[in-house]
Amino acid sequence: MKFRLGLQARFLLAMALVLAVVMALLLLLLHRQNLVQRESQAISSRVMHQMVDDYLHSHGRSVAEHLAESLANPLYYLDLDAIGRILRDNRRDGLIQYLLVFDRHGRLVHDGTPEIEGYGGAMDDPLAAGALAAERTVSQDSPQVLEMSAPIRVGSERIGGVRVGLSMQVAHGYEQRSAERLRARVEELARRHQGWVALMLLLLLGVAMLAALYVQRILVHPIRQLAAAARRIEAGDYSVRSQGSARNDELGDLVRAFDRMSESVARHDRDVRRMAYTDALTGLTNRLAFRENLDHRLMRLRGSGRQLALLFADIDDFKRVNDTLGHEAGDEALLQFANRIAEAVGRYGGDDALLARFGGDEFVILIQEGEVRSAATRLAEVLVAELRRPLDIHDRQVFLGTSIGITLFPEDASSATALMKNGDIAMYQAKVAGKNGFRFYSRAMDHAVERRVHMEQELRGAWERGELSVVYQPVCRTSDGRVVGAEALLRWQHPMLGMIAPSVFIDVAEQSGLIEQIGPRVLHVACTEAVRWMDLDSGERLFVSVNVSPRQLRRGDLPDVVADCLRETGLPASCLHLELTETSVISDELQAAALLARLHSTGVKVWLDDFGTGFSGLSHLRRVPVDGVKIDRSFVADLQRDPDDLALTTAIIAMAHSLGITVVAEGVEKEAQYNLLAERGCDLVQGYWLSHPVSASEFAHLLTQRMR
Ligand code: C2E
Ligand code: MG
Ligand code: MG
Secondary structure, eight states: OOOOOOHHHHHHHHHHHHHHHHHHHHHHHHHHHHHHHHHHHHHHHHHHHHHHHHHHHHHHHHHHHHHHHHHHHHHHTTOHHHHHHHHHHHHTSTTEEEEEEEETTSBEEEOSSSSOTTTTOBOOSTTHHHHHHOSSOEEEEOSSEEEEEEEEEETTEEEEEEEEEEEHHHHHHHHHHHHHHHHHHHHHHHHHHHHHHHHHHHHHHHHHHHHHHHHIIIIIHHHHHHHHHHHHHHTTOTTOOOOOOOOOSHHHHHHHHHHHHHHHHHHHHHHHHHHHHBOTTTOOBOHHHHHHHHHHHHHHHTTTTOOEEEEEEEETTHHHHHHHHOHHHHHHHHHHHHHHHHHHHHHHSOTTOEEEEOSTTEEEEEEOSSSHHHHHHHHHHHHHHHHTSOEEETTEEEOOOEEEEEEEETTTOSSHHHHHHHHHHHHHHHHHTTSSEEEEOOHHHHHHHHHHHHHHHHHHTTTTTTOEEEEEEEEEETTTOOEEEEEEEEEEEETTTEEEOHHHHHHHHHHHTTHHHHHHHHHHHHHHHHHHHHHHOOSSOOEEEEEEOHHHHHHSOHHHHHHHHHHHHTOOGGGEEEEEEHHHHHTTHHHHHHHHHHHHHHTOEEEEEEETSSSOHHHHHHHSOOSEEEEOHHHHHTTTTOHHHHHHHHHHHHHHHHTTOEEEEEOOOSHHHHHHHHHHTOOEEESTTTOOOBOHHHHHHHHHHHHO
């Protein structure tokens, strides 16, 4: 780790530096003070010495002169008693070591003692000569004494002298004691001074520590907190709040700004998460969040012996809503669907059910409670029933259905990816099986799906290889039961799989664009065949009706293709009917109207196929110029049981007739249906009850039989 000097460390370092400098200054001051103290002691002892010296001299002089004066008379009369008294009086002075009185001949007269040892003797000490010679007061000294001697006069006559010896030892004793007292006082003063300095240092240290604490509290601590909060935010934890700050300074501003910033980052993060994890349109869980949730659940369920069901629901033909009513309506439909699904899941899915939208028209549901197979079955039944109820979109009734695939954990798969793939496969199978229903996943389905993937590749050369053929389903007139035409229906004879119905492969052809090549070929074959029928049936011209896919219509060149085909085959235009799905016609009314007008101008007739399953509604018929409608077989199937279907069929017939439009009913499987339709005035019918789709030769055979 790189060495880092933090804010607090820096501050402490600066503090320590300042303290060190202050300390050094103080030490210097103390040192100087010591020097001054010693110097002043030396000076004061010198001064004191001088003072003592001066004092000794002046004291000695005044004593000597005073004695010389007061001894003049006693000495003159040699009154030893008086002299002794005077000397003793003065000897009380502690400084005086000796007092000697001598006569004019230098002989000792008195020394202040009662015995007067050496009386009348000559003085032979080293200082005696100086004293004897003194005409005035003189001083002389030896290491032991300072001597003042003064002559004693009577009038102008010198009758002797007095010697005052002051003890140097006593004087020095005084001096030393004073010096010692002085030193003691000075030292005490110095000690007190040092005490003050130490106290000041302590105070300074205390102040520094307080300052450090203060800085730590008001600067370092909040900044550290901010840094820690920033690190947590960086790590993705947005729950941190630096609990605001009531401070009214720059740092308070910073903390508040930080709070605001972290709040906005958190909000931003929440938004991003919400966007990332929820579906914008429905507000449901999206694919990403679903996947995470599924992974979690599987992790928990693994080995627990508990089950989970995944329901994969896809709205049937939802694309048509977008294509015909626009995307806004598509969104509306999805919302209504989402609500219905959510309601059903809420009621039948159990507490921990999860509903997600995978984008487009795919919804996925997870259920986990109880016996999941039966729970999933019940939920799927409810969903299928709920979702086939018409939707109200922009004042139109829209009929849609749902296909649901169900897969179970752990029976079908144990990984999330495999479960989702299985759900998709099962859903697809539900669609193949006729939509609007549900299927449980089974392993056999895998192959079916793989087939679909290969189907496109295989379909590509199918026409050239002669695998595609056209069959014809007779269309009869209800008024006299005669065959008046036939619908051309494509078949694919797969080399391995056998006959494949168009409901399976037309979708593939449509999505891959192959229909653009196959469609015109079917048209050509059908027209060629229809020309042949003209020879067979002399009574009436039979028509052939050809299915046209939305993709062919969108290309825009259909009228030209049709015209070319008619010219090449020689089929009269009136014998060709084109079956367009509602969806393709309605997706763009204006364009469709123009296209239909161009088609009409070639003389062909246009029928609307699978009528009733889309959203055109009856009113729509007025705006799109078609020659006929083919009522979808889902209505016909329920004619006898469902009064609504019967009413609708009757209405369609009446409405169409009022517009001069022919009505064809497809999927007539029973006589009763035929009768009902005939009663209601349906013009033409088509269905297994009359004839299954048959090959061209069989159809020709059928025609010749009828003629007989
Ligand atoms: P569609 O145009 O509605 O064709 C009628 C379908 O109903 C045909 O199915 C026909 O076999 C079936 N059908 C007729 N009578 C009955 C009946 O009584 N009961 C039942 N259950 N079904 C009956 P098919 O041949 O499987 O065609 C399905 C769809 O495939 C057609 O529906 C049409 O939309 C499309 N299709 C077929 N051939 C072509 C083609 O050449 N080009 C295009 N673009 N689409 C085609
Ligand atoms: Mg058709
Ligand atoms: Mg149809």
